[in-house]
Amino acid sequence: MPLGALRRSPLVDQAVQHLREQITEGHWPVGTRLPGENALAQTLGVGRSTVREALRALAGAGLVRARQGSGVFVIASEPAEDWPARLRRAAITDVYEVRMMVETQAARLAAARRTDEDVAAMEAALQAREKAAGEDDAAFVDADIALHAAVVAAAGNPVLTDLFAEFAPALREGLIDMVELLELRGHDRNPGHDAHAALVAAVRDGDAAAASDLLQAELEQTLARLHTKPGA
Structure with missing residues (x-):
């Protein structure tokens, strides 16, 4: 599923949904380094702050993890069960x-x-x-x-x-x-x-x-x- 610009609010929730789908549907397999904040912001048509909040939500769900100086990587294909x-x-x-x-x-x-x-x-x-x-x-x-x-x-x-x-x-x-x-x-x-x-x-x-x-x-x-x- 290709990424596309977002048109409706709340933008953060939509960004989370789009990025999660990329992960759960296998477009970004475990171990993949995600595009940088600037690239994601441009692709999704949102600001970097929105992307940053979305990545935090994905990290909280156990899907991604930031590595100091290396970027954000996919660590699971399904959200962690609360x-x-x-x-x-x-x-x-x-x-x-x-x-x-x-x-x-x-x-x-x-x-x-x-x-x-x-x-x-x-x-x-x-x-x-x-x-x-x-x-x-x-x-x-x-x-x-x-x-x-x-x-x-x-x-x-x-x-x-x-x-x-x-x-x-x-x-x-x-x-x-x-x-x-x-x-x-x-x-x-x-x-x-x-x-x-x-x-x-x-x-x-x-x-x-x-x-x-x-x-x-x-x-x-x-x-x-x-x-x-x-x-x-």
Whole structure:
């Protein structure tokens, strides 16, 4: 596909699209040195600043890399898959195994670092989970995840908090499917209440070992149920 002048805005997005197509369609194979900024700007009919922004976007997508004094080279023929996309297509059991590693350690930190505000947030989330027992499965799962998020937040580590937030959408989808498929709330509308109440109490009381053990046991039980799902 030959390059051509761009006529519509936003110019940067169009430049990115045109340059990406040259790479993904094989016109510029891996290892190829791209034309210089001046040449690209002239061919595309845009300014050098637009070309520079487009090249930065391509570098962020993992398609090109600048080499000091040598130029910009193609390093991949397909964009790198971002983390949220990777989570969306991952098996829920794989996501859950990583969740266990993250949350059990977060519970230990939470027991050591929790503030009065953290305790209040966890207790409110526990009450909200109990209230959601009277609602549909999606609302109950949302309340359950919110309680776990409150425990993670009590660890006082923003990276852990952000990491859990990245997991949440994949967890939500898998857990709703599991609850509905296995009819887990058929006899008990609020499954796991005692374990969650004990978890909040352990974090509140500063018992790191108990908090971690309780969470490990609960998540292992859920993971075992997820493994019974078709296609898990």
